[in-house]
Amino acid sequence: xPRTLVDKLWDQHAILTREDGETLIWIDRHFVHEGSxxxxxxxxxxxxxxxxxxxxxxxxxxxxxxxxxxxxxxxxGVRRMxxxxxxxxGLHGVHLFGLDDPRQGIVHVVGPEQGLTLPGLTVVCGDSxxxxxxxxxxxxxxxxxxxxxxxxxxxxxxxxxxxxxRISVEGPLTPGVGAKDIALTxxxxxxxxxxxxxxxxxxxxxxRALSMEGRLTLCNLSIEGGGRCGMVAPDETTLAYLxxxxxxxxGEAFERAAGDWLAxxxxxxxxxxxxxxxxxxEIAPTVTWxxxxxxxxxxxxxxxxxxxxxxxxxxxxxxxALAYMDLRPGQPLTGIRIDRVFIGSCTNARIEDxxxxxxxxxxxxxxxxxxVSPGSSLVKRQAEEEGLDRIFVEAGLDWVxxxxxxxxxxxxxxxxxxxxxxxxxxxxxxxxxGPGSRTHLMSPAMAAAAAVAxxxxxxxxxxxxxx
Amino acid sequence: MEPLRRLDRAVACxxxxxxxxxxxIIPARFMKQPRQAGYGGFLLHDLRFGPDGAALGLSLxxxxxxxxxxxxxxxxFGGGSSREAAVYxxxxxxxxxxxxxxxxDIFASNAVNNGLLPAVVSEADxxxxxxxxxxxxxxxxxxxxxxxxxxxxxxVSFSVDPVWRTKLLNGWDDLDLTLSHADAIRAWAEADxxxxxxxxxxxxx
Numbered sequence: 315x316p317r318t319l320v321d322k323l324w325d326q327h328a329i330l331t332r333e334d335g336e337t338l339i340w341i342d343r344h345f346v347h348e349g350s351x352x353x354x355x356x357x358x359x360x361x362x363x364x365x366x367x368x369x370x371x372x373x374x375x376x377x378x379x380x381x382x383x384x385x386x387x388x389x390x391g392v393r394r395m396x397x398x399x400x401x402x403x404g405l406h407g408v409h410l411f412g413l414d415d416p417r418q419g420i421v422h423v424v425g426p427e428q429g430l431t432l433p434g435l436t437v438v439c440g441d442s443x444x445x446x447x448x449x450x451x452x453x454x455x456x457x458x459x460x461x462x463x464x465x466x467x468x469x470x471x472x473x474x475x476x477x478x479x480r481i482s483v484e485g486p487l488t489p490g491v492g493a494k495d496i497a498l499t500x501x502x503x504x505x506x507x508x509x510x511x512x513x514x515x516x517x518x519x520x521x522r523a524l525s526m527e528g529r530l531t532l533c534n535l536s537i538e539g540g541g542r543c544g545m546v547a548p549d550e551t552t553l554a555y556l557x558x559x560x561x562x563x564x565g566e567a568f569e570r571a572a573g574d575w576l577a578x579x580x581x582x583x584x585x586x587x588x589x590x591x592x593x594x595x596e597i598a599p600t601v602t603w604x605x606x607x608x609x610x611x612x613x614x615x616x617x618x619x620x621x622x623x624x625x626x627x628x629x630x631x632x633x634x635a636l637a638y639m640d641l642r643p644g645q646p647l648t649g650i651r652i653d654r655v656f657i658g659s660c661t662n663a664r665i666e667d668x669x670x671x672x673x674x675x676x677x678x679x680x681x682x683x684x685x686v687s688p689g690s691s692l693v694k695r696q697a698e699e700e701g702l703d704r705i706f707v708e709a710g711l712d713w714v715x716x717x718x719x720x721x722x723x724x725x726x727x728x729x730x731x732x733x734x735x736x737x738x739x740x741x742x743x744x745x746x747x748g749p750g751s752r753t754h755l756m757s758p759a760m761a762a763a764a765a766v767a768x769x770x771x772x773x774x775x776x777x778x779x780x781x
Numbered sequence: 782m783e784p785l786r787r788l789d790r791a792v793a794c795x796x797x798x799x800x801x802x803x804x805x806i807i808p809a810r811f812m813k814q815p816r817q818a819g820y821g822g823f824l825l826h827d828l829r830f831g832p833d834g835a836a837l838g839l840s841l842x843x844x845x846x847x848x849x850x851x852x853x854x855x856x857x858f859g860g861g862s863s864r865e866a867a868v869y870x871x872x873x874x875x876x877x878x879x880x881x882x883x884x885x886d887i888f889a890s891n892a893v894n895n896g897l898l899p900a901v902v903s904e905a906d907x908x909x910x911x912x913x914x915x916x917x918x919x920x921x922x923x924x925x926x927x928x929x930x931x932x933x934x935x936x937v938s939f940s941v942d943p944v945w946r947t948k949l950l951n952g953w954d955d956l957d958l959t960l961s962h963a964d965a966i967r968a969w970a971e972a973d974x975x976x977x978x979x980x981x982x983x984x985x986x
């Protein structure tokens with residue numbers, strides 16, 4: 315029977331399947347972070363050890379400060395979180411990319427960058443954006459603390475096979491449109507729960523044409539449409555990215571592996587439970603107006619009017635969202651003034667993202683303050699080698715260290731109550747960037763354009779002649 | 782884990798909101814605490830309390846709903862972040878069952894791992910239950926063996942993954958079950974190490 319990519323990944327990791335359909339699957343890579351303290355506490359209470367420290371990697375990202383790293387972390391609670399990770403990984407012999415490591419960064423940036431994430435692997439982490447790693451053709455998904463403890467103890471997980479969904483984008487994207495816009499567009503069409511229970515495979519010529527950075531952004535946002543995971547079949551773009559990465563196979567071993575990886579692509583006649591398709595040229599620069607990532611529209615649209623939404627549940631949601639966001643029905647999106655810009659996160663802080671933001675900001679001044687936090691310390695170094703840091707600083711934005719920062723606000727990088735941000739992150743939930751914060755999600759180029767304009771704005775005119 | 786068979790005339794609370802994501806169920810700033818501290822006070826914190834700490838009048842804080850064991854919400858309850866702390870907040874508050882038309886995938890499996898039942902009902906039944914609770918009904922019984930919610934004139938059926946139902950009914954923990962397969966896991970891993978030699982991280986680091 316013809317198989318899709320997810321079928322092949324599933325079959326290669328199934329240890330046993332019970333009569334009730336639950337399958338015990340093998341986990342190839344497990345990433346832990348400061349938030350994994352609950353799971354380590356569970357191990358301690360059972361007197362258990364980490365079964366495979368060689369397949370487990372720690373990354374300090376959720377709580378790390380983005381400034382003043384030379385000294386001790388001033389906030390005691392935050393400091394304790396970072397110290398706990400160092401203690402727990404040390405105790406169990408797990409390698410840690412800690413605060414003092416030149417390779418430190420956000421787990422979903424570090425994994426790929428180090429070649430820890432490979433095609434054909436199962437990758438889990440106690441973080442919903444683990445779907446990011448699927449960009450390599452891996453089965454990668456976020457899990458909760460009980461499951462983290464289960465993987466630490468057994469290197470396995472009980473799972474029910476997800477349904478298969480294919481999202482295809484055919485035909486070229488227009489200039490100034492990228493992976494973030496594809497993601498916000500499909501999530502807006504299907505809803506924030508549109509892909510629940512499904513493993514998403516992204517396909518079509520526009521997806522094939524994306525760089526690894528773009529594919530990582532696209533897969534990262536799978537969870538925002540409710541998907542269990544997202545993936546792209548490995549191809550030459552995947553192989554080119556992986557060659558020479560520190561933890562990836564090298565030399566002949568790489569070429570042998572590459573054969574196995576390319577064979578993971580779904581069979582031509584394999585069936586999906588659900589298919590959705592878009593034309594590349596129907597995707598515009600897209601921003602969110604509401605309180606979940608499905609509340610997204612092209613930048614030239616207006617804030618929706620709840621009175622014109624037929625479905626009562628959706629109308630109620632829109633009313634509530636507009637009240638929280640302090641927006642009026644019919645107001646043009648481009649007129650929405652912002653207080654702050656954040657360029658960062660596991661969604662959009664890779665080198666290509668920073669280049670796109672810098673292309674808009676070069677020679678221009680931001681009208682609002684903002685933070686640029688690279689996805690990893692290595693991305694930071696590369697950006698500095700390319701002179702991007704100077705562009706951000708000259709525009710008036712702060713160039714800081716790498717971490718989850720203002721995407722989740724755990725380290726203290728927060729908006730003030732009522733403040734409105736243009737943000738390259740993944741969640742515009744109420745209070746996500748701090749109590750009372752108002753978040754508009756968009757691509758790095760669009761966030762940079764908003765910084766320059768002081769309000770939401772179309773980046774395309776500002777990119778003219780610069781792409 | 783404590784088995785869950787039936788919640789008899791539990792205090793039930795309407796939460797007439799869609800897309801209650803896990804950031805709202807427990808805001809990130811509370812997650813530094815060890816679990817022993819108890820997470821119940823953080824449940825839906827910023828929907829319940831303003832910046833000055835004053836109660837905003839959410840249904841959960843209505844004295845008639847004190848000790849709520851069942852919540853009834855709209856679609857996509859628990860989407861977003863994988864934080865199991867969202868489930869800790871519900872469980873520590875005393876909630877044993879959330880009824881909604883759909884749940885975030887990760888939230889639902891976290892719930893089951895902590896003995897909390899994610900009961901899926903139709904949109905129409907969720908609206909009927911919410912309307913009845915807002916109209917003064919304050920108790921519901923949840924029968925997991927029969928997959929039935931009682932309290933309205935007609936019982937409401939709910940669905941739950943049969944595997945999860947068995948786990949909840951018996952209070953089973955995955956870990957004990959998995960450890961009983963230790964030999965099969967070991968044999969599989971040995972064969973796999975030959976089959977997929979590239980799957981181990983390169984040892985050159």
